[in-house]
Amino acid sequence: MTSQQSSLDYTAFRNEVRDFLARELTEELREAAAMCPGIFLDREYNMKWHTILHRQGWVAPAWPKEYGGPGWDMTQRQIWGEETALAGAPATSPMGLSMCGPMLIGHGSKEQQDYFLPRILSGEDYWCQGYSEPSSGSDLASLGLRADTDGDDFILNGTKIWTTHAHEANRMFCLVRSNTEVKPQQGISFVLLEMDNPGITVQPILFASGTHEVNQVFFDNVRVPKSNLVGKENDGWTVAKYLLEFERGGGGGGIRNKAVLKSLRQQAEATPVSDATLAQDRSFARDTDMAEVQMLALQATEARIHSALTGGQRPGPESSIMKNLSATVGQRFTELGVDAAGMYALVHQPEARTPGSNIESVGPAESMKAHALYFNMRAMSLAGGTDEVQKNIVAKLVLGL
Numbered sequence: 001m002t003s004q005q006s007s008l009d010y011t012a013f014r015n016e017v018r019d020f021l022a023r024e025l026t027e028e029l030r031e032a033a034a035m036c037p038g039i040f041l042d043r044e045y046n047m048k049w050h051t052i053l054h055r056q057g058w059v060a061p062a063w064p065k066e067y068g069g070p071g072w073d074m075t076q077r078q079i080w081g082e083e084t085a086l087a088g089a090p091a092t093s094p095m096g097l098s099m100c101g102p103m104l105i106g107h108g109s110k111e112q113q114d115y116f117l118p119r120i121l122s123g124e125d126y127w128c129q130g131y132s133e134p135s136s137g138s139d140l141a142s143l144g145l146r147a148d149t150d151g152d153d154f155i156l157n158g159t160k161i162w163t164t165h166a167h168e169a170n171r172m173f174c175l176v177r178s179n180t181e182v183k184p185q186q187g188i189s190f191v192l193l194e195m196d197n198p199g200i201t202v203q204p205i206l207f208a209s210g211t212h213e214v215n216q217v218f219f220d221n222v223r224v225p226k227s228n229l230v231g232k233e234n235d236g237w238t239v240a241k242y243l244l245e246f247e248r249g250g251g252g253g254g255i256r257n258k259a260v261l262k263s264l265r266q267q268a269e270a271t272p273v274s275d276a277t278l279a280q281d282r283s284f285a286r287d288t289d290m291a292e293v294q295m296l297a298l299q300a301t302e303a304r305i306h307s308a309l310t311g312g313q314r315p316g317p318e319s320s321i322m323k324n325l326s327a328t329v330g331q332r333f334t335e336l337g338v339d340a341a342g343m344y345a346l347v348h349q350p351e352a353r354t355p356g357s358n359i360e361s362v363g364p365a366e367s368m369k370a371h372a373l374y375f376n377m378r379a380m381s382l383a384g385g386t387d388e389v390q391k392n393i394v395a396k397l398v399l400g401l
């Protein structure tokens, strides 16, 4: 194929994506994405978009074709990312598509793959991640949720914390302590469980912004069959680390930030500062330009990781670089969002953020989420492993220090 032919193919692909978005991306979903004050959309809107994408066969752009992915190459995925971001489409929830799915493709049994992967694609299963505990975050290998053997089952007792969307999920992938007699890493098992299992209680934790994304989950004699183990009993640490690479290398949002930057600059044109606008303010212009440079670095890192995945490789420890950069850029953009909203950033009017709400917002619609998003994005340098821990990984596994 000549380079001219391939560029023509990509142009046709881009047009196909644009036609699809013009046809399928509803105003309600656009509004839900634009007003989302958190890292994730609520399940209701999330699933509406997920279902549309699934119908088209495009819900899992990164999955290999044989498992239900669309079989796109890296350029097609780049085009998809650009067009969806520019059209204001919501992001899909990562726990199933970007974490549990790739983990099962890499480590699940044939039966697990055949059962769970189609359910992730269809949206029938909505997953949450049970890794962290009150005393085990960065030092994850110290986790203590007890898994005692009873015949062919585990009986679970203990707690998980910061579990994102546990209140919305019907399934959890979970790390449990199945052996206390060995080195911590060698006594962990990786299990899949149902959230309506008797003995599970989900307790909400509200963010400073007032939004509900994370929870504490309690386990009181919860019975889980050992057939739900991924990998071998006591060998869950290998699976857990593999999944973390996908979590950290998953959604850098580099391309998505391009659309955010455009919107910030537009907002700044309407924000008064003395007798000019914020857009004319030199320090705001310098700050947005610097954020743009960081965003381009993030996009390049993202492209490198996508290229490795397209070639059938795993993200590798370099995903920790992306995790940190992604958090830094995300946080910087929300700081600029508060600047761009000006005095309207101070308005607390969460009810005006619901799509279709007839409550008139005080100030421009874009400013309605500025402060909540600013607070919520502080968590990005903790969730998925803290900045310091990622730097330790890069020092050890990438730089060999």
Ligand SMILES: Cc1cc2nc3c(=O)[nH]c(=O)nc-3n(C[C@H](O)[C@H](O)[C@H](O)COP(=O)(O)OP(=O)(O)OC[C@H]3O[C@@H](n4cnc5c(N)ncnc54)[C@H](O)[C@@H]3O)c2cc1C
Pocket (backbone or CB within 6 Å): 128, 129, 130, 131, 132, 133, 134, 135, 136, 137, 138, 139, 161, 162, 163, 164, 165, 214, 379, 380, 382, 383, 384, 385, 386, 387, 388, 389, 392
């Ligand atoms: C919004 C949000 C969503 C989350 N969602 C989930 C989820 O869905 N599922 C889940 O399992 N977990 C989730 N987490 C938990 C997250 O993975 C942990 O918060 C994270 O791993 C840090 O653990 P910790 O909170 O216990 O902090 P700690 O480990 O107690 O760390 C405290 C501080 O000490 C520093 N530190 C610790 N060890 C070292 C070291 N060796 N070197 C240098 N500095 C160090 C850390 O960087 C941090 O600044 C979420 C967290 C947040 C904030």
